[in-house]
Amino acid sequence: MIPLLLAAAALPPGPLQFRAEGMRYQPNERRILLDGDVHLDRQDLAVTSDHAVAETADPAKKAPPPPRGKKKKGNQPAQATLGGQEVERFTVDGKVHVVRGQRTADGEHGEMDVPQQTMILTGTPAQPPVVRDGQETLSGDRILMHLDSEDIDVTRPHVVLKRSLPVDDNQKQKPASPVRIEAQNLVVHKAARLAKFTDDVVVRRGDTVVKSPKMDAHYDQDGQLTLLQMRGGVDMRQGDRRAVGQSADYDAKARTLVLTGDPKVYDRGDVLFGDRIDLYLDSHEVKVDKAKGKLHPEIHKDEEAKLQ
Amino acid sequence: MSQDSVPEGTPDLSLRQVAFARLSEGRMVSRGTAARLDYRRSGGRMDADNGSAQVTPEPGTGLASFGWLRFSAPHVQGEITNRRGTAWGGVDLITQRGDRARTERAEYDGDVVRSNTKVTARGPGYDVQGNGLLARTDGSSISLVKGTRGALEMEAGK
Numbered sequence: 233m234i235p236l237l238l239a240a241a242a243l244p245p246g247p248l249q250f251r252a253e254g255m256r257y258q259p260n261e262r263r264i265l266l267d268g269d270v271h272l273d274r275q276d277l278a279v280t281s282d283h284a285v286a287e288t289a290d291p292a293k294k295a296p297p298p299p300r301g302k303k304k305k306g307n308q309p310a311q312a313t314l315g316g317q318e319v320e321r322f323t324v325d326g327k328v329h330v331v332r333g334q335r336t337a338d339g340e341h342g343e344m345d346v347p348q349q350t351m352i353l354t355g356t357p358a359q360p361p362v363v364r365d366g367q368e369t370l371s372g373d374r375i376l377m378h379l380d381s382e383d384i385d386v387t388r389p390h391v392v393l394k395r396s397l398p399v400d401d402n403q404k405q406k407p408a409s410p411v412r413i414e415a416q417n418l419v420v421h422k423a424a425r426l427a428k429f430t431d432d433v434v435v436r437r438g439d440t441v442v443k444s445p446k447m448d449a450h451y452d453q454d455g456q457l458t459l460l461q462m463r464g465g466v467d468m469r470q471g472d473r474r475a476v477g478q479s480a481d482y483d484a485k486a487r488t489l490v491l492t493g494d495p496k497v498y499d500r501g502d503v504l505f506g507d508r509i510d511l512y513l514d515s516h517e518v519k520v521d522k523a524k525g526k527l528h529p530e531i532h533k534d535e536e537a538k539l540q
Numbered sequence: 541m542s543q544d545s546v547p548e549g550t551p552d553l554s555l556r557q558v559a560f561a562r563l564s565e566g567r568m569v570s571r572g573t574a575a576r577l578d579y580r581r582s583g584g585r586m587d588a589d590n591g592s593a594q595v596t597p598e599p600g601t602g603l604a605s606f607g608w609l610r611f612s613a614p615h616v617q618g619e620i621t622n623r624r625g626t627a628w629g630g631v632d633l634i635t636q637r638g639d640r641a642r643t644e645r646a647e648y649d650g651d652v653v654r655s656n657t658k659v660t661a662r663g664p665g666y667d668v669q670g671n672g673l674l675a676r677t678d679g680s681s682i683s684l685v686k687g688t689r690g691a692l693e694m695e696a697g698k
Binding site for chain 2: 247248249250251252253254255256257258259260266286319
């Protein structure tokens with residue numbers, strides 16, 4: 233989903249169209265209220281909700297005009313105007329639905345900051361805001377969408393990367409389970425095809441759980457996950473197996489996790505360490521460069537019996 | 541019938557090409573014109589053709605930001621004592637700021653103006669339509685009801 237989030241064009245200038253059951257203009261409060269089946273449309277951005285409030289800037293607080301002789305330059309903050317005043321913020325409430333290109337988002341509350349060109353979407357604990365793109369979904373406590381780009385910031389994201397798992401036609405195996413990611417924060421950068429997860433990152437795939445302070449997810453131009461880079465101390469658990477290291481790279485195509493930086497792998501009573509440890513997540517095979525450690529083959533006799 | 545008697549319903553006062561002004565504390569708060577104005581003392585009823593009125597809101601009120609407001613309509617009827625009236629035939633509003641609004645018929649009742657006919661309004665940065673209007677005459681609230689749509693002009697991104 234994240235790669236497709238990166239795909240659409242920046243929001244172009246143009247009029248904001250609206251319709252609703254009712255509209256109330258309150259000049260003293262400098263706001264306009266839209267109620268009932270509210271639709272807001274601007275180029276490729278469409279927002280629907282139960283209610284919307286447009287707040288206009290306080291003319292008294294506006295910056296003074298430029299000195300005489302100096303013309304207004306470009307790159308001015310975006311501004312909407314209503315009733316002769318600049319609309320600086322829209323708030324939408326109740327069944328908020330956002331459509332932009334192929335992306336859709338849902339929440340209970342949204343705030344659109346016109347000068348900053350951002351829209352923040354929140355929900356409820358039971359129903360957090362969600363961004364969808366095809367089959368992929370991203371949710372979190374708070375989703376900030378940049379309207380002048382495709383970048384997205386997510387607080388406490390919950391990501392399901394279904395497209396990160398290409399099915400190998402030759403193996404004819406059933407599709408593998410999706411990668412689920414949780415973290416405190418997520419920032420999606422369109423141009424770099426990069427999603428940066430920070431603070432308490434947890435990656436889950438099947439019985440594998442990997443924890444790390446920060447992680448970068450890289451995508452190709454088709455939107456497929458190519459690489460997960462975890463840094464700052466990595467702790468992986470897969471069944472009875474545990475692996476740790478300072479860094480880890482997950483190759484999505486090979487489905488391997490490569491640990492470096494004093495890596496160690498623990499498997500029941502066994503301990504292995506070396507310069508680099510490759511973990512093959514599907515086959516559970518382990519490859520250790522310059523391996524040292526302690527092995528207790530007798531502990532694994534039950535596994536051999538299972539294999540036979 | 542004596543020479544002084546008049547048919548029932550005949551106005552007590554009938555004027556042509558009327559101009560009026562209302563002053564308050566030395567300030568002209570409104571002024572207007574009408575091609576014809578009939579007044580009946582009973583109920584304080586008035587009936588006018590091609591009437592227009594211009595109001596200058598007091599500073600600090602909800603309407604102050606519009607500057608003066610000028611209303612006009614082909615037909616106006618009202619009860620002055622009850623502060624009630626109806627304008628129809630195409631009611632227009634223009635403001636000093638550049639707003640323009642139109643509806644086929646509007647009713648004034650105390651502190652509220654309402655219309656059950658389509659309303660169009662446009663001004664600096666907006667262009668709206670509604671299927672009805674409900675507004676407080678102090679300008680604190682202006683509502684388009686029964687369905688509304690429109691456009692807000694937005695400038696280029698940052």
